[in-house]
Amino acid sequence: MKKLLCYLTLLGLSAFALNSVALANKINSDDRLEWWKDARFGMFIHWGAYSKAGGEWKGTTDHGEWLQFSAKIPVAEYSEFAKGFNPVDFDAKEWVAIAKTAGMKYLVITTKHHDGFAIFDSPSNEYNIVDWSEFGRDPIKELSDACHEGGIRFGVYYSLGRDWHDPDVPTKNGARSNLIDYPDEESKDFSKYFERKVKPQVRELLTQYGQLDIIWFDTPGLITKEQSMELRDMIRELQPQCIINNRIGNGMGDYGTPEQKIPSGKDIEPWETCMTVSERIWGYNKYVGYRESETLIRNLIDISSKGGNYLLNVGPTGEGIIPEESVERLNAMGEWLDINGEAIYACGPTPFGPEVGHYSDTELDKYGNPKFISEWKWRATTQPGKLFIHVFEWANELRIPAIEKSVENVNLLGDPDRKALSFDQSSEGIQIFLPEAAPDEIATVICIQTN
């Protein structure tokens, strides 16, 4: 009897021990996202065989990362083209240095876009940069090492539901499928592609590059709930700290991903807007225009004031160079953040809201809903004991809504002497008296310190 009691006790203890290990490994979404929410600003990189074309194909010039589809290139011709991908000027440390100078805290790079060509060493599929192209090196290994050494969080993008190289990737109504080489949409079996290519390659991404901080899935397409769950469980098992975006599909993932647009108001769910530095194309296109630095800086402020992250995309050339037009703009963002970063990183959203704009009571948007009219006078972010007002439209005095706490001091974040500004606080709001000229035409930050 004594032996049985002893055995049962041991059994109980080991079960408790196992359970606590499992619990310790169970990092919840909030814990995983903590550094990410503080980071606010990351670099997106769209780079692959398509970059070699520079947006051009047989006289047409409006291509990017969709080159194979938009130029209607058969697999045989595109695969031959991919063999010539040889980014001899690629320097991972240079890319990480550009991101750090810009004030970016993480980086997400396309490891396999819709063309199905992997720019990482993929033993499970020979259609990759090491085995297939002239380059013969693994840029994802070089970039992950540079990120880990440079103190930037490392993330990978993977196209889930579109792969124009594989015969088994159907899309909704065939609209985004490769119907040139694989015209029989009905015969395509996504589960074959999932087992043959997706699972082995995601496992390679999870096990070949050290700590992985983000997996940024794209276009989940016709993936089933079970398949999304299987990927999520694999990630959680192999890289429990790794953040997953919502494009893993079927309502899963740690955060939302609005694209090329900024939500009109604060959202309780974690979210990240991804946007291009160029006017619209993600992959390199030598003909495309670029957004102005003022727009990019104010977007970062607007997004931060609504509690979101900004994943800003660059499209390096086929030789591996981030275009100068992008670098100039990222440097301008970094210079602004060097002075005002305290009002962006690890900040909370605005305590107000009406400053961002209002819904028109006369105009409708393209969906027939009241049109949102953005206001661009100022935005707000917060830190404990501090309220930051980012002024876009300068005047000699600024009025903001009332706050509960009493204001102790008001100064300009960019003023090295932090000279106190005059202000008047009442139940009606706060009136701040400002210098004649705006210290920063793009956005001057006022720091309001409260008790």
Ligand code: FHN
């Ligand atoms: O089709 C892709 C596109 O090429 C690009 O990668 C964007 C980035 O978020 N995602 C898809 C469009 O939503």
